[in-house]
Amino acid sequence: MTSFFTLATLILFLTLSSSSYSSACNNIDLKALLVFKNSFPSTPFPTWTTSKDCCSWDNVACDSSTGRVTSLSFFGNQVENPSVGLNGSIPTSIGGVTALESITFSSLSSLVGTIPPQLSKLKNLKTLILYSTKVSGPVPSFLSALPALEQITLANNMLVGTIPSSLGNLPNLNYIDLSGNQLHGAIPPSLFTKTKDKLPTFFVGGNKLTGEIPRSFGNVGFYNIDFHNNQLTGDALFLFGKSKPLAQITLAGNKLSFDLSHVEYPVLNLGYVDISHNQIYGTISNQITEVPNLGLFDVSYNKLCGKIPSGGNFGQFGTQSFEQNKCLCGTPLPACK
Template sequence: MDTKMCRVLGLAIAVLFLTTSLASAACNEDDLRALLSFNSSFPPHTLHNWINTEDCCSWGGIYCDDGTGRVTSLLFSNEPFNDFEPTDLVGPMPPSVGDLSELVGIRFENLPNLVGPLPRQLSKLKKLKSISIYNTNLSGPIPSFLSQLPALEQLMMTSSQFSGSIPPSLGSLEKLRDVVLPGNGLTGSIPPSLFSRLDRSVLATLSLGQNKLAGAVPRSFATVAFQAIELHDNGLTGDASFLFGKSKPVNSILLGQNRLSFDLTGVEYPVGNLEYLDISHNEIYGSISEQIKEATKLTYVDMSYNKLCGRIPSGGSFGNITSRYFSHNKCLCGSPLPPCKK
């Protein structure tokens, strides 16, 4: 997943958490019991500032609703964040997290000692909008019970140890717009059902890079309003030309390091927003249309290691692209490669 998109999604998550500030209202008794149970699941003194005689809304990692005192978000990191000292959670995610019935967001990052599968009790959190997991040793399959979370908008589980296939049942979620699962060990094909119930006016993100996925990119994605689709470093095959389109809002298309095969000649490039394009290390053939020069925001292009031919368009975004990003094709020519034969 590219750095800019990480920053954009990170900002969106931060807004979700910070809109529920540390509160002055007293902590709800049910939430207090759940948090004390959560704390008891880890080695003593892990969460040493969680004292059962104090208001739990003042504890590190806890965000509450100002008016009700209900716990709405959890944030744990092994790095400093928002004046909270680093916390290293050792062991599995406690089932008691499912007893925090008003939770809207969960964020666990840079916690290499957090292990095991996601607890089934997460399915009880009917108001949960965001699950963000980054750089942990949580493992096991992406559980199908996540499809029981009707409010879920963001499923982001990155650089962890998740394996198995992506559950087709995630496609039943009407609000799920960001599916971000790169850097795991996922296998199988991409379910065509993903985003099938999402309103077509809502911008979506699909990031599945650096997994072990195979098969074709679902043609149902042709009508999804992606702002980013990142499928690089897998074993995907077949046609992906339908992900392109002159009027599409996408700013990042990363398809490199697959086995995709389609004719690039007639592809129209998104002209309004496209910034990052990587189709390298595939079996894509045909030529590069002059229309790509209309994509004036394009700052990164890699078309190397394909079967492309013909003259590379000159001018526009191609003025600053070096030869290595067009190398190892069948017969591309023209700047920055050697001149075309007359």
């Protein structure tokens, strides 16, 4: 009697579970993915066959309760990954997978063309990663029509043009990486102005950006900033602040010019400061020694003067961190006269 009751309970549980759990791929997504596959005729998609649930295909992830495809991920840096040979442009059919929350194309040197406007149909998209490909054209302004976007990584591609100011309209966007492209023009002051209760990361190093860093960024609680190797000018003092959450700031290789003497360095998270190869003047404030987790500090190739602070963990930095300034002195440089 007991065993029968247990068996009946198990059957009831499985019946209820099967009614609330679906592993079958949504038919709309299935059709769109098959069109996507056929856009790359020379690329092996061995698991992409109608004899299998598309939620079990390589490079695909689904919501277990709805069967909707929520993620597509293609990596070219893994020998065993079938997407290594992904040749051609991003198929427009990707816009038909309307429940997508995450898209990744990474380290795919044969991926070319522009970013298709059909991405604007993906209203649930939170993460867009196109990293180290041959994708070209502009950073699309239509990305601002995707209200759920939290991360845009378009680094190490062949993108040209300017950064769309309309990206500042995205309330959830807290991570932008546009580094390693050929972008020019000014950084839009609208970026991150609607981002609340976040710790934004903004990487635009290795481009051709000009003009001044927007003053509005002084009101943004950045966690990571990397503007290296551009042609930025003017002040950056407002990016610092003792109580700010900043963990990394990289401004090296620009034409920035401001007085470093009165900078208050963030003490909570700061671990990395590289402001080398600019035209920064003044002295290095002793307050820097209060930063407990500082692992890199590079002010070389500027116009700084005065005695290098000592104390804290500041003794770990060698000559290369301070060389080629106007008149810095003290350990690890020659003693002050």
